[in-house]
Amino acid sequence: MGLVLFELRAAGGRAFSPYCWRARMALAHKELTPELRPARFTDIPRIGHGAKSLPVLLDGPIAILDSWDIALYLEERYPQAPSLFGGAAGRQFARFVHHWATTQLHPPIVRIGVADIWERLDAADQPYFRETREQRLGAPLESFRAQQPALLAQLGAALAPMRAMLVERPFLGGDQPSYADYVVFGAFQWSRVICPVPLLAADDAVQQWFERCLDLHGGLGRRAPAGG
Amino acid sequence: MGLVLFELRAAGGRAFSPYCWRARMALAHKELTPELRPARFTDIPRIGHGAKSLPVLLDGPIAILDSWDIALYLEERYPQAPSLFGGAAGRQFARFVHHWATTQLHPPIVRIGVADIWERLDAADQPYFRETREQRLGAPLESFRAQQPALLAQLGAALAPMRAMLVERPFLGGDQPSYADYVVFGAFQWSRVICPVPLLAADDAVQQWFERCLDLHGGLGRRAPAGG
Structure with a gap:
């Protein structure tokens, strides 16, 4: 099942959120290519899953709501890919x-x-x-x-x-x-x-x-x- | 062969050096009890081994001159004792x-x-x-x-x-x-x-x-x- 990353964007599609960039880099480190879904601040309530900020990662039915939790999740879920932490x-x-x-x-x-x-x-x-x-x-x-x-x-x-x-x-x-x-x-x-x-x-x-x-x-x- | 730690002291034997305390704690973590040799700033030139500051650890003929290098040395020399770094x-x-x-x-x-x-x-x-x-x-x-x-x-x-x-x-x-x-x-x-x-x-x-x-x-x- 594909990964979906909701990512904060400014006008013209600028991806500027520091926390979303942490998630983008962590996913790339794990050799994963999520489907990106751009969102504005005012779109966040419509994402669902209780999301109050971005990034939000969807892995099938699972939603992970915080960049730190996304990193922990990826490390545990994809142990064969290069480690994000090194233990x-x-x-x-x-x-x-x-x-x-x-x-x-x-x-x-x-x-x-x-x-x-x-x-x-x-x-x-x-x-x-x-x-x-x-x-x-x-x-x-x-x-x-x-x-x-x-x-x-x-x-x-x-x-x-x-x-x-x-x-x-x-x-x-x-x-x-x-x-x-x-x-x-x-x-x-x-x-x-x-x-x-x-x-x-x-x-x-x-x-x-x-x-x-x-x-x-x-x-x-x-x-x-x-x-x- | 016993370990010797040269440690900076003030009047009355006060052990105050932050770097010497790093070494004391690292040695204790490795379950090692060095012989302590108190020294003043003005004693350092007499320690030899090229020492310019304290702590200095002697392990037989080997002298380690810096608290960071002491930690690295202990981790490598005593791998069976609890790890100082965790990898x-x-x-x-x-x-x-x-x-x-x-x-x-x-x-x-x-x-x-x-x-x-x-x-x-x-x-x-x-x-x-x-x-x-x-x-x-x-x-x-x-x-x-x-x-x-x-x-x-x-x-x-x-x-x-x-x-x-x-x-x-x-x-x-x-x-x-x-x-x-x-x-x-x-x-x-x-x-x-x-x-x-x-x-x-x-x-x-x-x-x-x-x-x-x-x-x-x-x-x-x-x-x-x-x-x-």
Whole structure:
């Protein structure tokens, strides 16, 4: 039975969600090609299965509602395909990187790009997005543009442990990427697809790693056009 | 042949070095009891083997000069004892946590306690410590005391990913501690042994994890008296 991935899209089909990119990369790592079903924020209630966010993976009658749970599901369901975690300790690693990315990287990245995201959403999604994000962030979306230099500095400092890792090995996973890489890839691909502000200098080890990730799995990430 | 661990000490025998505590915990995890040889900063040149910092582990004719290399050595040399990493992916996890602790946790912790460390060092070490640390930190050691509230807030924010992990599982390693835990343990034990400023509230998940770590391996960490 075929896999179906519901994926968040902006106007013109831009696939920008960091969590959906985690799922896309995890599926590709497992050598799986899901049927993609684009959806807007305002389409989510119609997906069913209790879905409140994207991605949603359908495997026949089974629905998996969260990118982390999708990774766990794929690892268990497809044990013969390349491992996403490399065992229990690697799963703890990926989970740490998940919490690290969510608490240390996403806050500056979303503020850098949030006004750009709003501009590029389908018109049907714009009121929902502005209302929920202005409530969450506590200020008008456009007000964060003036803070971009400070937010870029905050992001650059937060990336120090990853930069040190990438000086030693090409991926967080070591010689090959693991789900820990896809977690951070999602954050940078989010910005690449929908935000014109470069997050990193070309000679930053994290940018060079991101370029390597864009080339993985037949250039899956690079085929999504850069935004701006 | 017996193992010998050269360990940094302050006046009165206080074992405060975060890197030496990593090695102590790694040795205990491997069910090894080294002979401890206390040393001051100014004793290091007399240790030989090219040592420029502590800890130094001697295993017969072999000298291992760095806490990370000690962990790698113990994992390879004692494969039958409980694993420090849980495989290659877990080693990447521990290395990430090493870089995370070094770049995100140690900078505020050292500034919070650096004047206390100086006060508690053997008199022979005080001039060396003041000179090298004031050069590294760019200001008189005592000047950081006024920044303690901001440094504690910085530390609290940096700990967010660890706090999220510990809500899910008792240790970074999962149900059991791994070397990733010992890396962070070293940072908090450093402060506990030599600095009177509490770093965390009693109900913080990281503090509760630290208390669990103090009880590991027969209470190895707790036997070192709290400083202040």
